Amino acid sequence: EAQVTQNPRYLITVTGKKLTVTCSQNMNHEYMSWYRQDPGLGLRQIYYSMNVEVTDKGDVPEGYKVSRKEKRNFPLILESPSPNQTSLYFCASSLRGRSTGELFFGEGSRLTVL
Amino acid sequence: RKEVEQDPGPFNVPEGATVAFNCTYSNSASQSFFWYRQDCRKEPKLLMSVYSSGNEDGRFTAQLNRASQYISLLIRDSKLSDSATYLCVVNPSNTGKLIFGQGTTLQVKP
Numbered sequence: 001e002a003q004v005t006q007n008p009r010y011l012i013t014v015t016g017k018k019l020t021v022t023c024s025q026n027m028n029h030e031y032m033s034w035y036r037q038d039p040g041l042g043l044r045q046i047y048y049s050m051n052v053e054v055t056d057k058g059d060v061p062e063g064y065k066v067s068r069k070e071k072r073n074f075p076l077i078l079e080s081p082s083p084n085q086t087s088l089y090f091c092a093s094s095l096r097g098r099s100t101g102e103l104f105f106g107e108g109s110r111l112t113v114l
Numbered sequence: 115r116k117e118v119e120q121d122p123g124p125f126n127v128p129e130g131a132t133v134a135f136n137c138t139y140s141n142s143a144s145q146s147f148f149w150y151r152q153d154c155r156k157e158p159k160l161l162m163s164v165y166s167s168g169n170e171d172g173r174f175t176a177q178l179n180r181a182s183q184y185i186s187l188l189i190r191d192s193k194l195s196d197s198a199t200y201l202c203v204v205n206p207s208n209t210g211k212l213i214f215g216q217g218t219t220l221q222v223k224p
Contacts (some may be wrong), residue, residue, distance in 0.1 A: 026187055031210055032212065035214075039137035040216075041216070042201070042214050042215065042217060043201070044214070045212060045213075045214075046209065047192070048210040048211065048212075049210070050209075050210050056210060056211070058211060059211075059213075088155075090157055090158070094201070100135040100146075100209075100210060100212070101146050101147075101148045101203050101204075101205045101212055102148065102160055102163060103150075103158070103160060103203075104160075105157035105158050105159070105213075106157060107147070107156070107157050108155075108156075108157055
């Protein structure tokens with residue numbers, strides 16, 4: 001089954017404790033991206049990757065890191081989480097080119113930073 | 115001005131009604147456009163891509179108006195199950211930087 005898998009789905013952590021949200025896709029997609037969704041602000045892009053070893057900033061990259069060492073994985077790293085990073089996070093993947101916007105999303109990771 | 119704007123609604127319509135949403139975009143060079151559906155607390159799912167010539171999928175029709183810089187989504191014969199938030203997405207330059215609208219909420223009532 002074609003899917004994007006995120007882990008953990010739910011996480012409560014404390015300020016400053018490094019965490020990683022993993023994302024994996026089994027569709028051999030070149031493009032992967034991370035979004036956060038907050039009430040009243042919609043979905044905002046954090047980082048994206050057009051292919052292995054290629055990553056670029058989205059609209060809200062501050063406080064986040066990513067890596068793309070393998071095609072299927074695109075982890076999101078919060079080196080020192082802060083309460084303003086409490087949010088619902090989605091990972092997504094797609095083919096490149098004109099189809100870049102035809103995204104498959106993971107089920108989301110709800111993060112709370114105390 | 116936001117790069118992609120949608121009326122947040124909610125749009126409350128009776129079953130069987132026809133409803134239309136618009137989504138305006140500011141970058142006239144934008145290349146590709148999409149509509150997504152998102153149910154409460156769930157991941158967005160692709161509803162349809164929007165082609166220059168417009169496209170139709172069952173009860174759903176999407177149109178692109180480049181002159182006025184907006185895309186539209188028309189839902190005919192609304193069902194209760196159509197209740198959701200509809201997100202428009204714009205790819206300004208066929209790069210990876212996608213821009214989402216805030217979404218329009220539709221409530222279909224019996």
